Structures are given as C-alpha cells and as structure tokens.
Amino acid sequence: MKRSVIYSLCLPLSFLVAGCAPGHDTAAALSPTVPTARIETGLAAGQWPKNEWWKTFHDAQLDSLIAKALADAPDMQIARQRITLAEAQAKMAMAAGGPQMDFSADAERQKMSAEGLMGPFAxxxxxxxxxxxxxxxxxxxxxxxxxxxxWGKNRAQVEARIGKVNAQKAELEQTRQILASSVARLYWDWQTQAAMESVVNAIKHEQQNIIAADRELYQQGITSSVEGVETDINASKSDERLAEIQGKKRAIEARLAALTSAPTVTLSPQPLPAVNTTLPASLGYELLARRPDLQEAHWYIEASISEVDAAKAAFYPDVNLMAFLQQDALHLSDLFRSSAQQMGLTAGLTLPVFDSGRLNANLDIAQAQSNLSVANYNKAVVEAVNQVTRAASEVETLMAKNQHQRQVEADAARVVALAQARFNAGIIAGSRVSEAKIPALQEQIAGLTLKGQYIDATLQLTSALGGGYHNG
Structure with missing residues (x-):
C-alpha cells in the first residue's frame, strides 16, 4: 500500500523532469557592433543640432511650413496610428498574464432519454x-x-510588445525628421532661386542699358547694328534663365503643398543664412545615438530578445489556477436555494510532451528574427557613420568654396567701383559701367548657387546626425 502511494507521487514528478518536449541548440546570437549607448564623442550635450533645429534659422515662414507638415502629413498620421496599434497590442499582452473572472448564466429546457445514462430522470x-x-x-x-x-513566458511577450511600442515611437520621430528636413531643403532651395531671380533681373536691367546705348550710337551713325547683336543674344539668354528659375520655383511650391497637405503655398523672399567658417569641434558618434532610425533598430533588437525568451519558456509546463462559485439546479424553482450552491478550486498543469517540432521551429524563428534585427542594426550604424562622414566632408568643401567665391565677388566689385569712378570722372560712357556690372552680377549668381548648396549640405548633415532626436 505504501509502495503504491510512493509510485503515485513520483509519477507526476517524472513527467515534470523528463516529459518536456526536447529542445535543441539554435543559431548563435549575433551581437551589435556598436551599441547605441556607447556611441559617443567629445561633442558637448545640447550642442548643434537641436531637436527643433529648424528654429535656429529664425524664419517664421519656415516654422509655419514645418509645423503644418508635421500636423497634417499622411506619413505622420500613419506613424501615429502605428504607435496606437502597438500600445493596444502591449496592453493586450499585459492583460493576458493577469487573473480573469467571468460571470455566466444559462437556462436549458431538455427532455431526458429513458434509455440513456440519465434514464432514471426520465x-x-x-x-x-x-x-x-x-x-x-x-x-x-x-x-x-x-x-x-x-517561467516568464507572458512577461517576455509583454516586454517584446513594449519594445515594439518604443520602436514605433522612434519611427514616428524618424518620419518627423525626414519631413522637417524635406520641407527645409525645399524652402531654402526656393529662397535660393528667388535670390538668383533678383540678380538675373539686375543683369537684364544692365543689358537693357547697354542695348539702349548701342541703339542710340547706331541712330547717330557712330556704330553698326552688328555690334549690338551679342548683347541682344545675352538678353534673350537672361529671359530663358528667368523662365527656368520661375519654373523651378513653381515646382518647389507644388512639392511643398503636397508635403504640407495645403492647396497652394505662397512664399515671400527671405535672406539666405550666412555660411559658417567651421564645423563643431567633433563630429563622430555622439549624436548618432540620437538618430531615430538607430533607436528604432535598437528597440527591435530588445523586442526580438524578449521573443526568444518567450519561445524558450514555451518548453516548460504551464500552471493554471481555476476556481468557480455557482448555483446549479435541475429545476429553476430550486436555483436560488443554498443547497444548489457549488464551488471548486482546480490547479491545472499543461506539459508539452510531443509536438512534432513546433516549439523548436518557433524558437528557431524567434532566434533568426533576433539575429536579423541585430544585422539590420549593424548595417544601419555603418551607413549612418558613412552618411555623416560624407555630409561633413561636403559641408567643409562648400565652406571653403564659399570663402573663395566671396573673394572673387569682392574682386569683381572693385572692378565695378573702378568703372563707376571713371564714369563719374567722365572718362567712360555709362554703358561701360553696365558692362563691368554684368560679370560681377554673374559672380553673385555663382555665389548664390554655392551658398544654396552649402545650406542644403548642412541640412543633410543635420538629418544624418538625427536632427537632435532624443529618446524619452
């Protein structure tokens, strides 16, 4: 008798020890090459770029465009809804691990079979x-x-969902930075074109002065009509240049209207920002930790690790507690009697024994997805570093070009000043002053082109450094 009791106690323990579905080794886990927490340089916290970096331009027109894009753009709406969905899924995972209680009631009308198990009741x-x-x-x-x-299976699933919520928040910030950068680049491109349009109009004005002077000399028989043909051709080319600039401005306005979900966009010319002479003291990894795309990849790694933990915990037995307190009666008239009360408490054990490899396959999938998340993160870090390096190099090159161009413009301005002085002294005609001004104005166009390229490069560098994004 004692031996049978011992056997009956040992049997469940034997199932617990040896009855679990057999697991196997999965692929080796990859490691991030550069964890975001260690992406640092000596650049002081809070330095350029800032979170709302576009406000450093102090341009209300630009601020308004970006604010409208961030509020109404379809991409932002999609990103916000993804966060809402991820948060709801996380709440569902949290609720699944907690206790549950249900109230139920039913009534049934039935006829008993005299030939069945409940025959006496017939x-x-x-x-x-x-x-x-x-x-x-x-x-x-x-x-x-x-x-x-x-074994923490439910807790791991909750942590995985929370990781995905954080990843979706980083994706929202990435969308925000891309939109802001796109609007700012288009806006300053428009301002560059507007500034060039003003200079081309000035060139055309000087060309008209020369044409008028040539016509007057021709009418007086001093020159032949052939001598003014070249100026007429150049004036026509200026008209072509103006048409090209105006076409670019309209195209930019259409793209800005699409980004801001506005019917039309009307802009007024503003001065272009000044060209800096130096970059921040150190440009390396410090601000890369703020890049939303790297933070997004980081949180997907965290979520995938939790999913691996949940897949491993699925090999262990589930223990459930169940309880009930009910009124049950064969006749409705007896349903509320104290004698109709029934209650119970059950401890349930579910142990995976044989599943045709489902649990192992699920673990392999979770581990492969985790390794894929790590590989994507490593790739994103390498691309981010290269992007910053290229953008910083481009900014430095354009700073040097702008500095040289300023010297060229200064030299051209001295030629104009000399021509103006000679005209004031009565040595040369006014048309010669116009002829001296045209090359100087053309150099101003070259300078505006370089300045526009510099502004665009700085915006790309700001975007490459995460736009000042910070998690939290």
Whole structure:
C-alpha cells in the first residue's frame, strides 16, 4: 500500500523532469557592433543640432511650413496610428498574464432519454425526486482563472510588445525628421532661386542699358547694328534663365503643398543664412545615438530578445489556477436555494510532451528574427557613420568654396567701383559701367548657387546626425 502511494507521487514528478518536449541548440546570437549607448564623442550635450533645429534659422515662414507638415502629413498620421496599434497590442499582452473572472448564466429546457445514462430522470417518481422527462435546469455564477507564468513566458511577450511600442515611437520621430528636413531643403532651395531671380533681373536691367546705348550710337551713325547683336543674344539668354528659375520655383511650391497637405503655398523672399567658417569641434558618434532610425533598430533588437525568451519558456509546463462559485439546479424553482450552491478550486498543469517540432521551429524563428534585427542594426550604424562622414566632408568643401567665391565677388566689385569712378570722372560712357556690372552680377549668381548648396549640405548633415532626436 505504501509502495503504491510512493509510485503515485513520483509519477507526476517524472513527467515534470523528463516529459518536456526536447529542445535543441539554435543559431548563435549575433551581437551589435556598436551599441547605441556607447556611441559617443567629445561633442558637448545640447550642442548643434537641436531637436527643433529648424528654429535656429529664425524664419517664421519656415516654422509655419514645418509645423503644418508635421500636423497634417499622411506619413505622420500613419506613424501615429502605428504607435496606437502597438500600445493596444502591449496592453493586450499585459492583460493576458493577469487573473480573469467571468460571470455566466444559462437556462436549458431538455427532455431526458429513458434509455440513456440519465434514464432514471426520465421517469416521474416523487419518492426518488424525479419529475421527468422534461426539466428546465439553470446555472449562474463566477468563474476565475490565472496563469501563474512561472517561467516568464507572458512577461517576455509583454516586454517584446513594449519594445515594439518604443520602436514605433522612434519611427514616428524618424518620419518627423525626414519631413522637417524635406520641407527645409525645399524652402531654402526656393529662397535660393528667388535670390538668383533678383540678380538675373539686375543683369537684364544692365543689358537693357547697354542695348539702349548701342541703339542710340547706331541712330547717330557712330556704330553698326552688328555690334549690338551679342548683347541682344545675352538678353534673350537672361529671359530663358528667368523662365527656368520661375519654373523651378513653381515646382518647389507644388512639392511643398503636397508635403504640407495645403492647396497652394505662397512664399515671400527671405535672406539666405550666412555660411559658417567651421564645423563643431567633433563630429563622430555622439549624436548618432540620437538618430531615430538607430533607436528604432535598437528597440527591435530588445523586442526580438524578449521573443526568444518567450519561445524558450514555451518548453516548460504551464500552471493554471481555476476556481468557480455557482448555483446549479435541475429545476429553476430550486436555483436560488443554498443547497444548489457549488464551488471548486482546480490547479491545472499543461506539459508539452510531443509536438512534432513546433516549439523548436518557433524558437528557431524567434532566434533568426533576433539575429536579423541585430544585422539590420549593424548595417544601419555603418551607413549612418558613412552618411555623416560624407555630409561633413561636403559641408567643409562648400565652406571653403564659399570663402573663395566671396573673394572673387569682392574682386569683381572693385572692378565695378573702378568703372563707376571713371564714369563719374567722365572718362567712360555709362554703358561701360553696365558692362563691368554684368560679370560681377554673374559672380553673385555663382555665389548664390554655392551658398544654396552649402545650406542644403548642412541640412543633410543635420538629418544624418538625427536632427537632435532624443529618446524619452
């Protein structure tokens, strides 16, 4: 008798020790090459670029365009809805691991079979308490259950969902930075074109002065009509240049309207920002930690690791507690009697023994997805470093070109000043001053082109450094 009791106690323990579905080794886990927490340089915290970096331009027109794009752009709406969905899924995962209680009630009208297991109830026998064959039975009460999650499977799934919520928040910030950068680049391109349009109009004005002077000399018989043909051709080329600039401005306005979800965009010319002479003291990894795309990849790694933990925990037994408190009666008239009360407490054990490899396959999938997340992160870090390096090099090159161009413009301005002085002294005609001004104005166009390229390069560098994004 004692031996049978011992056997009965040992049998469940044997299932616990040896009954789990056999696991196997998965592919080796990859490691991030440069964790975001260690992406640092000596650049002081809070230095350029800032979170709302576009406000450093102090341009209300630009601020308004970016604010409208961030509020109304479809991409932002999609990113916000993804966060809402991820948060709801995280709440669902949290709720799944907690205790649950349900209230239920039902009533049933049935006829008992005299030939079945409940055959005695099909008879009418007052002595036995049967009033068959028809009965109206009812049940109502509370049922509660709780998965104890001893191995942390539910907790790992919750952590995975939270990681995905954080990843979606980083994606929202990435969308925000891309939109802001796109609007700013288009805006300053428009301002560059507007500044060039003003200079081309000035060139055309000087060309008209020369044409008028040539015509007057021709009418007086001093020159032939052939001598003014070249100036006429150049004036026509200026008209072509103006048409080209105006076409670019309209195209930019259309793209800005699309980004801001506005019917039309009307802009007024503003001065272009000054060209800096130096970059920040150090440009390396420090601000890369603020890049939303790297933060997004980082959080996907965290989520995938939790999913691997959940897949491993699935090999272990689930322990559930269930309890019920009900009223149950064969006749509705007896349903509320104290004798109709029933209650119980159950401890349930679910142990995977044989599953045709499903659990192992699920673990392999989770580990492969985790390794893929790490590989994507490593690739994103390498691309981010290269992007910053290229953008910083381009900015430095354009700073040097702008500095040289300023010297060229200064030299051209001295030629104009000399021509103006000679005209004031009566040595040369006014048309010669116009001829001296045209090359100087053309150098101004070259300078505006370089300045526009510099502004665009700085915006790309700001975007490459995460735009000042910070998590939290």
């Amino acid at each position: 008879l009418t026998d007052p002595a036995a308490g049967t009033t068959g064959p028809w009965y109206t039975n009812g049940t109502f009460g509370l049922t509660a259950g709780w998965d104890l999650d001893l």
